[in-house]
Amino acid sequence: MALLTYHDVLSAADRIHHLIAPTPLLTSAVVDELCGREVVVKAENLQLTGSFKARGALNAVAALSPAARGRGVIGASSGNHAQALGLAARHFGAPATVVIPDDAPRTKVQGVEALGARIVTYDRATGRRDEIVHRLAREEYLSVVPSADSHPVIAGAGTVAWEMLRERPDLTAILVPVGGGGLAAGTCLAAAHRAPAVRVIGVEPETADDTRRSLTSGRRVRIPPPVTIADGLGHTRPGDLTFEINQRHLTDIVTVPEELIAEAMAVLWRSYAAVAEPSGAVAFAGLLATADRLPPGPVGVILSGGNVDWPRYKNLLDTAMTRKDSLAHAPAAALLR
């Protein structure tokens, strides 16, 4: 299969530009001082459907023939890709089916329902997700739109970093969350051409480190279904295409403990007035973990999504805020020296 290139990202940007929300780069003087460098946060929590996934899904459905769209699309997702696919299908007049774990956040399921997609649930522990998708696709002649491991989805995801580097070509590093690896792979493609010197650093939850293990082994490793608050990153194995790209281009991969993800959510709330879901805060947690080891110069962080149920959000921020040394309530004066 032909390799994806920067040109595919550029085409995706051209194709979806008028369909997506222009998301800002957020800044905070307090965080800049704390990290000893300028930090810009790409706010994909403000993207349509509340996550960057809208980009890949729109790009993928746009690429289907009218006949394929008429038969319908299907995808599996912990919730954000499901909403994205619902949006893309609705935009292009295609019926959509999404396969979602039965423990997906309520807010994500509601979003899918609101977009009119058919929902099929499964038990995450049994891992029969792909089986269900492929059976339904076969029986009903549906086109499968993977959440990460497909050309148009990776190219669409790459438009996030493409926009960041267009606005800030001086970034020296970009931190990106790694689940299925599509956002990381897209970021690599965008950076490799536009800013070859920029370091692309993947960030995984400690407990969901399938990509880190796979990069170490040099081949795709499968791990047991991980337990993490970052429900969007609970993958058991890197994608085929995404791993090939990430193995070649990713500068580094770091892992973060669950407490640091909650801490990152609290700092994003406090210093950026931004609502991040746990998966969406993982790259920022990576920043907090590595700020003193990064090269000098401005750094970009991808806040990938903001869909989270209130009870979970409240509990995670409460936990972070009650830690006396939390950065989320450190006296700002001290941080600003």
Added chain:
Amino acid sequence: MALLTYHDVLSAADRIHHLIAPTPLLTSAVVDELCGREVVVKAENLQLTGSFKARGALNAVAALSPAARGRGVIGASSGNHAQALGLAARHFGAPATVVIPDDAPRTKVQGVEALGARIVTYDRATGRRDEIVHRLAREEYLSVVPSADSHPVIAGAGTVAWEMLRERPDLTAILVPVGGGGLAAGTCLAAAHRAPAVRVIGVEPETADDTRRSLTSGRRVRIPPPVTIADGLGHTRPGDLTFEINQRHLTDIVTVPEELIAEAMAVLWRSYAAVAEPSGAVAFAGLLATADRLPPGPVGVILSGGNVDWPRYKNLLDTAMTRKDSLAHAPAAALLR
């Protein structure tokens, strides 16, 4: 004194453009369906210092002579103008003094400290604020930068609506929170020239309705120090300049109960991934209260700020979320028909 005009807003936009953050217009398909129209939310919670106040303060300090800047600036504020003045003073190398009530939110006080401003506190109940400001200004030769009632501050605040109407000239109404009245007055100036047909609707907390009462009486009425969760809107009397402009140009003024402000904060969290402080959510509460009475067509809402302490934020959202009929967790599918 010469009247302010649209030209002053234009000059302010020109002067501060490179100093402020470009804030996006947020959208939500769920809210659009709920309100039966397109709603765009101007996210000034993402402005530098976390509120629109940065605009007026930067415009005001920019207008001072180098000698006046060297002597220093002073202002009184419940917290957001204090942070804005701290930022503006730091940018232009001026020493800053801010007079803040002793019950101001901790996050706002920390923001002021971080910016290096001198803090003088007072008891809100005694209302000696202006006395303290003018005594210090006299004794130390400081230039007073009011939080709302001054030409450059109103013109700076007007750049919010100016940006909204530049991006969306088709808006039929703009909802704006009313405290001192500077943001409302600036919005009126921007709208009167660029979009004379647009309705500018001021929104006050029910308990802090000094401007509504004053508009009814035809003269500036003083009310007792109000009790409201919207700490930025607890004014006792409209400003002199701001009232003159608002009396002439404001289409309407509505008031909202405290519960609806909390509800608005919850909907902004849920549907826009946006952190709003109570004062910042008041205009959105006005939308929820009046959506069925507004003229057809797209509506703009100013989310004016996002500085709020976590315990208060958590309690207000908890209250809203536990109401069974809260829009913040109404099944989205129902809203989307």
